[in-house]
């Protein structure tokens with residue numbers, strides 16, 4: 001085949017490993033703004049409506065979300081362990097820990113779906129119901145996206161594509177998962193805990 | 199030194215190449231072509247609008263269609279022309295070249311966001327076009343580009359066209375967010391060795407700030423659009439009985455920054471052209487960069503100046519009036535620096551520089567009328583009148599279209615390897631400048647005389663006839679100028695080839711062939727100043743002189 005010779009300095013930016021991590025960071029920034037938009041909506045209602053949540057709504061039981069918060073903590077620890085392991089080329093910990101994080105992500109989503117069906121109000125009840133479901137829905141959509149991301153990384157890990165020198169995708173995946181966990185705790189607090197006493 | 203071998207592209211069919219390429223230059227050109235098509239489309243709608251308003255009681259289009267037309271004109275110009283042209287087109291093509299890289303950071307994501315944009319555009323315009331073809335008024339949106347609730351809810355806009363439009367808009371937002379991720383990372387991680395922060399070229403700086411603004415503002419609009427879509431289709435109640443200011447806040451939180459998303463890249467182009475055509479260094483480079491960043495930050499603090507008559511508490515109104523005045527300061531800094539750059543320079547009066555004059559003379563007017571209407575008591579009078587239409591066309595047409603045209607004349611030699619005809623370019627400029635002012639200056643007067651925007655017709659005897667007629671004549675003068683531009687592009691087929699550096703440029707894109715090879719640079723350049731090519735041309739001479 002016909003080819004052109006191109007010189008490649010060791011500094012060739014194409015091989016810059018910061019690329020993947022920077023990309024994840026910037027993407028997470030935009031995701032943050034999406035949730036800020038939704039939280040703005042929530043707080044806007046709270047300010048203009050006076051009684052927020054509306055008096056007609058009974059406070060939902062936080063049992064499943066509390067369980068899910070635990071699931072999330074373990075999952076975050078697992079992915080943190082996993083990404084540290086690959087940094088030290090420890091593949092015996094890296095792959096199983098990643099698998100655990102991924103399974104727990106799925107479990108989280110499953111519990112969340114049960115929670116949807118258990119609530120006494122729906123997205124069409126009133127604007128509180130809409131806001132409540134929107135925050136849960138878009139969060140669990142991110143959880144599923146994160147699980148798919150982890151699955152892809154897992155497959156690539158099984159093929160043996162990662163090493164301490166080559167693990168930007170693992171780092172990016174872990175960063176995204178930390179973000180999803182962080183959003184979860186804010187969502188959980190806002191929707192289930194921050195109710196005025198009355 | 200190590201080397202890699204890059205396969206020379208096998209000749210494949212042009213179509214396959216278009217569909218599969220991940221080369222930032224080809225994608226950039228494809229963005230430009232697509233965006234230009236939407237410019238022509240939305241511009242044609244504007245001509246029909248102007249014909250309808252040329253005289254009182256015209257019945258060229260009925261009011262329902264008129265509403266669809268200005269809605270599609272506005273959204274087409276903003277989301278399908280200006281933003282994709284500047285960010286997707288010029289940004290894609292120029293940022294990697296200016297920083298000495300061989301491509302963007304994530305070439306495949308780049309191709310994906312282009313095709314997503316094309317799909318979104320087809321959805322948005324498709325509903326309208328289909329509706330026109332089938333005489334079906336239900337396939338387009340007609341709630342203006344602002345889509346205020348409750349007008350845009352199912353109660354007042356029951357037609358499917360509203361949902362089609364919303365869907366397209368959401369997709370185009372996702373496409374531009376992904377594109378922005380790419381630019382930020384490209385500029386952060388892909389710069390050639392030696393290109394330190396203060397050596398980044400001005401256009402690339404503008405693109406960095408623009409991309410960050412896209413990243414931070416678009417998702418908020420996406421959230422609002424998702425809420426509206428859910429209300430219309432899935433029975434949620436976000437906007438049903440609640441306060442309309444919720445939509446307004448979320449919409450303008452995106453849409454005021456969007457003004458800077460459309461103008462900052464244009465300012466970047468101006469900052470590239472001016473020093474080259476003044477044969478002087480750009481005056482106060484750092485001040486220009488800092489003012490760009492300040493505009494980017496302050497751009498997020500002014501959105502409620504669109505809501506002065508929406509019932510916002512007076513102290514909040516005063517805050518937003520203040521920020522609106524403040525943002526004029528960094529803009530003024532730029533204008534001062536550009537004028538200082540030209541001062542005592544040996545100006546090369548070619549078309550790119552004329553387009554810069556077009557930018558400066560019109561954008562400055564738009565900036566001043568903006569400060570005027572930013573004052574609460576004045577805005578309560580001018581809100582929703584033709585004054586506002588005049589103002590934002592001075593900003594968007596002046597700030598974007600003149601810069602885009604300047605960018606074409608400046609960079610087409612690089613991108614296509616052929617020189618545009620300079621004489622035709624000058625003629626185009628004259629038509630465009632005169633046409634622009636004929637169209638939009640009278641709208642100030644119409645606004646002061648109380649003509650509301652978005653009305654399909656008006657009765658005689660209010661003194662609105664003559665300014666409207668002049669504006670219509672102006673619109674066709676602009677159309678003529680665009681036609682001249684198209685003719686000029688056609689002459690490219692037989693134009694003489696462009697040298698690598700036809701203008702004596704300063705930045706790295708002039709350091710490679712015109713057009714550049716697929717890999718941009720045979721050897722990644724090492725940068726030692728903010729004007730690497732100027733140094734190379736003059737460095738030897740300066741040393742010899744000492």
Ligand code: HEM
Pocket residue numbers: 241244245247248268269271272273275276280341342343344587591594595598599637651652653654673676
């Ligand atoms: C080709 C020359 C152009 C002409 C003759 C033109 C004319 C007009 C007119 C007459 C209106 C007011 C319609 C009404 O309120 O009933 C309008 C609205 C608008 N134009 Fe243009 N325009 C041009 C170019 C542009 C450009 C380049 C942009 C932006 C980048 C733009 C953005 C808008 C927007 C956002 C609206 C508001 C639409 C709405 O009210 O929803 N226009 N234009």
Ligand SMILES: [Cu+2]
Pocket residue numbers: 453454457500501503504
């Ligand atoms: Cu604004």
